[in-house]
Amino acid sequence: MQAEKQKIISPDPSIKFKQVHNRLPRVLIGILVILVFLFDFLSVYASKFIGSPYMDGSVVSIGIILAFFIVIAIVAVALYYIYRVNSAWLDLRKSPDE
């Protein structure tokens, strides 16, 4: 089974497969790292803005809301990646038969 899979990929790996497994994760992680560092920089250099309430009458700051959305974004990106990897796998499985 392993040998068969290796045989499929080695000589002519699907471009989409390669992109999904090599380029896509790097791009997604790059975006997420930038997002997290942006949060870090804003927290240090724009602490007044980031520490102000996100709406009138609330004590919850913009930074807390931002952190919450970043966490959601990270989970969403992880799920998107899995969706893409699965799609690429299904495409690759179809192609030798077609």
Next chain:
Amino acid sequence: MNNIYLFSSLNSLKPIVFLLLLLPVSAGAASVDRPLNYSAIVTFILFITATLFITRWAARRTRSRKDFYAAGNAIGGFQNGVAIAGDYMSAASFLGLVGLMFIAGYDTLYFIVSMTLSWAVVLLLIAEKLRNLGSYTFADAVSVRLAARPIRILAASGTLAVAVPYLIAQMVAAGTLVEALFGLSYVQGVVFVGLMMTIYVTFGGMIATTWVQIVKAILLVAGGTILAIGVLLIFSFDVNELARSAVNAHPQGIAIMQPGLLYPDIVSVISLSLAFIGGTAGLPHVLMRFFTVPDGVQARRSAAFALCIITYFQVVVVIIGLGAIVLLVGNEEFTEGGLKVIGGSNMAAIHLSQITGGDVFMGFISAVAFATILAVVSGLTLSAAATVSHDLFAGVIRKGSCTDAEELRVSRLTVVILGITGVLLALLFEGQNVAVLATLPLVIAASTNFPVLLLSMYWKKFTTRGALVGGYVGLSLAVGLIIVGPNVWVQALGFDKPLFPYAYPTLFSMGACFLCAWFFSVTDKSQRAAAEARAFDEQLTRSQVGHLGPG
């Protein structure tokens, strides 16, 4: 009447439960005279009984090296995800983060955001490739195309430098927790943890360690969830009201919703983020878990489940932390005024559990916290034993020519030695500030293991020379800068000012590792370097083979 019967029964159980504890303890180790929490003891008895049964069951299934190190590659993606989450959700990430939230509010978010990202890094960049390239330790994956012997020595150095301090920190925490909660002495607590982890790992190997982690993770998430619901119930599930009450109660007021109480400068913040982002992906006991699943697909699944569980738990921790501020600050029963919690800020979650659920719930949470430590030290011990027996003994000393039985014997012997050494060092560190021991592992993992593993998987021109220089420079800088930093130089050694101002030196140590790895790789014109570059494409294919399935 029933209560009296129950209590007398529990009293009669006490000597049986802690028989194992009392046996190895010297006569001089006097027990601390404190009231016992029976709920804690019952929960703990159940946990120990269940895990000993698991170990017995696992011992019958542990026949080969593959079973011992990698649970026969037979753990499912979901189970492994829960076990990974259990490995990662240590006492530090539960008691410590709640305590941090209690003290510093907003700045805890740096930890939470970085921890979440760290799991995305593991999922997207590491998990599948590691599983497809390696067998038992991450050195297997790195040495696919790089020179095996020096790489294994480097990996073993990185693994032991992470595992040993982490082990001591956990055991010191266990001793302190036992002293505070179970009415036993520090020595008894430490000896008990050492004994149990040795039993789990020696007899049950990775199978037992995995299932112990699963049981503990379920208990921890359930306990945390109940605690958070208890807090939210008080505020009729109005998070805004909870936050407002926390601001009103905290001595720092609205400042707990703003950054800067703990980490005011950018270098500290970025270093902290890097320590978590890279450190998680370089923790050997976490990486080793990816070899317990059958293929890369399940490895990916494991990381995804772990990400979801850990993220959920962090949200729970934030709620518990806010609840602790509201219910503990100014409460004379649990604080000595202001933010000075009796037993230290790490006890905030434990005290909160007593307020929300009484002695019974407090006992449950305490026992879960202790079980957490027990499970984490088992995982750490197994990873350290694996690197000694598989990387050093089999890979370096015997150059791959030893039998399964010999390697297993060395591994089990290492577990026993680690158990004894861990107990002795934890006794030596009694009463010492072990914050540095908790800082070291993540920084070292981020500055040595992670860069070497990442570059070996993704950079064609990465060479053995680059890996060795980068890895050792990262390791030395991480250890050196922590020693001259505020945690050791000032707090432990008593000097007035640190020689290096930052508690987390990751920005410098990790940066130096990457820089040296790059420089000494691109300037390496040897034949070996050329051969290693040529082998990259084959390695890339191999890293993709096996994960051709839906995750």
